[in-house]
Amino acid sequence: MAEIELSDVMKRYRNQEAISSLTLSIPDQSITGLIGPNGAGKTTLLNLMAGIEAATEGDVSVFGNEPLENLSVAANLFYVHEDMMYPQDFRISEVYQAFKKVYPNWDQALAENLSDHFNISLKQMPMDLSKGQASTLNAIIGLAVQTPVTLFDEPTTGMDYGVRKDFYRALLKSYIAHPRTIILSSHLLNELEDLLEHVILLDHGELELMMEMDKLKQYAVGLVGEYDSMIDQQTILYQDRMDLNQQYWVIKHPGEDMLQELRQHGFTISPVAPADLCVYLTQMNRGDVDHVF
Amino acid sequence: MLNHKSMKPIYVQIAEWLENEILNHRIQAHDKMYSQYQLAELFNINPATAGKGITKLLDDDLIYKKRGLGTFVSDEARLRIIQKRKEETLQTLIDELVLEADYLNVSDDELIERINQARKGGSYDG
Numbered sequence: 001m002a003e004i005e006l007s008d009v010m011k012r013y014r015n016q017e018a019i020s021s022l023t024l025s026i027p028d029q030s031i032t033g034l035i036g037p038n039g040a041g042k043t044t045l046l047n048l049m050a051g052i053e054a055a056t057e058g059d060v061s062v063f064g065n066e067p068l069e070n071l072s073v074a075a076n077l078f079y080v081h082e083d084m085m086y087p088q089d090f091r092i093s094e095v096y097q098a099f100k101k102v103y104p105n106w107d108q109a110l111a112e113n114l115s116d117h118f119n120i121s122l123k124q125m126p127m128d129l130s131k132g133q134a135s136t137l138n139a140i141i142g143l144a145v146q147t148p149v150t151l152f153d154e155p156t157t158g159m160d161y162g163v164r165k166d167f168y169r170a171l172l173k174s175y176i177a178h179p180r181t182i183i184l185s186s187h188l189l190n191e192l193e194d195l196l197e198h199v200i201l202l203d204h205g206e207l208e209l210m211m212e213m214d215k216l217k218q219y220a221v222g223l224v225g226e227y228d229s230m231i232d233q234q235t236i237l238y239q240d241r242m243d244l245n246q247q248y249w250v251i252k253h254p255g256e257d258m259l260q261e262l263r264q265h266g267f268t269i270s271p272v273a274p275a276d277l278c279v280y281l282t283q284m285n286r287g288d289v290d291h292v293f
Numbered sequence: 294m295l296n297h298k299s300m301k302p303i304y305v306q307i308a309e310w311l312e313n314e315i316l317n318h319r320i321q322a323h324d325k326m327y328s329q330y331q332l333a334e335l336f337n338i339n340p341a342t343a344g345k346g347i348t349k350l351l352d353d354d355l356i357y358k359k360r361g362l363g364t365f366v367s368d369e370a371r372l373r374i375i376q377k378r379k380e381e382t383l384q385t386l387i388d389e390l391v392l393e394a395d396y397l398n399v400s401d402d403e404l405i406e407r408i409n410q411a412r413k414g415g416s417y418d419g
Binding site: 030031168169172173175176179193194195196197212213214217218221264269270271273 | 298300
């Protein structure tokens with residue numbers, strides 16, 4: 001049994017289903033990306049795993065327990081999110097001391113060195129930080145607690161590109177040093193591509209797909225060419241006109257032999273970035289913006 | 294180093310990078326191979342992806358495992374890589390070359406002359 005499992009989970013707010021009949025198990029000791037458009041249910045899913053909210057129906061299991069108000073889950077799972085609260089009269093140094101007391105694997109040196117690297121003074125009060133710095137502080141704490149499971153909800157919100165890159169690098173090095181189960185929700189799949197082992201794509205509260213990043217990259221291919229009956233209409237995920245003669249298609253990977261044949265028929269073949277593929281897959285559920293006009 | 298616009302999966306690119314290290318004599322027979330964690334750090338990629346690159350070399354018998362010590366370069370690794378590149382990479386390029394030459398009605402003589410010129414480092418002035 002995996003550390004985190006969900007079975008037929010539904011979460012309803014008033015009349016709105018945020019998560020619908022979701023069944024999945026998170027791979028242990030790996031970095032998993034949680035991807036999907038706004039309102040897909042990413043934060044709700046993380047809240048359920050962290051035990052901040054209760055599922056309306058179904059079972060959420062973390063280390064074999066229902067996470068809601070469970071002490072062992074609280075000690076072994078850390079959740080980094082935008083609304084993290086620290087005691088108002090604490091300086092960052094005191095916040096770190098408090099974490100050190102609660103979390104046995106807390107890496108004080110890492111917390112201090114990362115703070116220094118990101119120009120966050122330990123003398124500052126967390127509430128005085130800018131939005132980007134506050135995200136950075138939360139992210140540092142998420143890396144330093146080194147709990148067996150760490151959840152990050154949009155950890156890079158407000159961070160500069162340079163800070164985001166350094167955070168991804170720090171996360172990777174921290175994971176290499178201490179392999180553990182990490183889930184990251186993000187809008188920026190293109191920046192996370194190399195970091196993730198698994199991808200979960202949510203849409204409308206449902207699981208659109210869950211697969212290894214390497215497989216996701218091979219899931220589809222882009223074709224440029226003239227209209228041709230060689231393309232199996234069933235496998236088209238996206239299409240767009242390039243000019244009068246040429247068209248761009250994204251199709252499910254048809255196998256190497258078929259690709260070779262398409263190439264010989266003059267098609268130009270290109271890889272499809274996972275970030276784009278996720279947009280195409282979720283767009284198929286609602287049509288592109290042109291349909292509005 | 295890594296090309297994200299390539300059709301080749303990252304783990305295949307890692308495997309090819311390692312093969313090049315062997316081809317270029319930077320790693321010799323019986324030298325210790327990079328670990329998946331070293332590769333993950335070097336290329337800034339998930340260790341699982343790096344691990345798949347190493348597995349590819351294991352499957353091709355280019356490296357061998359010593360229990361508890363890691364993986365090491367096989368005796369015949371370099372020769373095998375050369376053989377494989379000739380059969381796969383070079384042959385594919387030749388097939389494409391011939392296809393393009395046919396499209397352009399380039400004669401055998403001209404094609405060979407162009408190849409000879411290219412090997413000498415000059416350009417064809419037919």
